[in-house]
Amino acid sequence: ETGVTQSPTHLIKTRGQQVTLRCSSQSGHNTVSWYQQALGQGPQFIFQYYREEENGRGNFPPRFSGLQFPNYSSELNVNALELDDSALYLCASSQTPGQPQHFGDGTRLSIL
């Protein structure tokens, strides 16, 4: 069984740019969630997708958006990047929204 993989592992962008982060979920996992983790803090829930539709959202502005595809892959898109967007972005998948989540090791995004 393959785990959750994220790409790229590190990324540097400048303010105002747009970024797309990618995640490949475990096979058979219909639910994917994205989290933002600032240095020294716990992960903060961004949103969740279930069967390709948004299924819950945390306190993040609309410039954070996502997509989930039928092949268990997903994307997190962030527009108009701000300095405070610098963080580790984590993807987690589960079989259903209520099941335990399996996390990837994240993408470290730095905004200059």
Add this chain to the structure above:
Amino acid sequence: DAKTTQPPSMDCAEGRAANLPCNHSTISGNEYVYWYRQIHSQGPQYIIHGLKNNETNEMASLIITEDRKSSTLILPHATLRDTAVYYCIVRVPGTGGFKTIFGAGTRLFVKA
């Protein structure tokens, strides 16, 4: 806002049991308690979860008080590799889905 309270850090001697407490006094009847841990530079790892009965798996035991307002994660024989940040969370039904809210966690140091 996180609905759990954990001590910021704890120490444990290698080979001894590590008991990590968590308060969740506002937990509602249908919310589960989940524990995850995060080792430096990795994504969080699922450990165990429960509703109201005590649970045990190959990694740990979870003891939930009868009133469900607090719980304890027990690592029966801590090793140096158990040094990590441990998160206690409750699953919150979100807008059409589940939101997983992480607090700051407990940083466990296992010492030789």
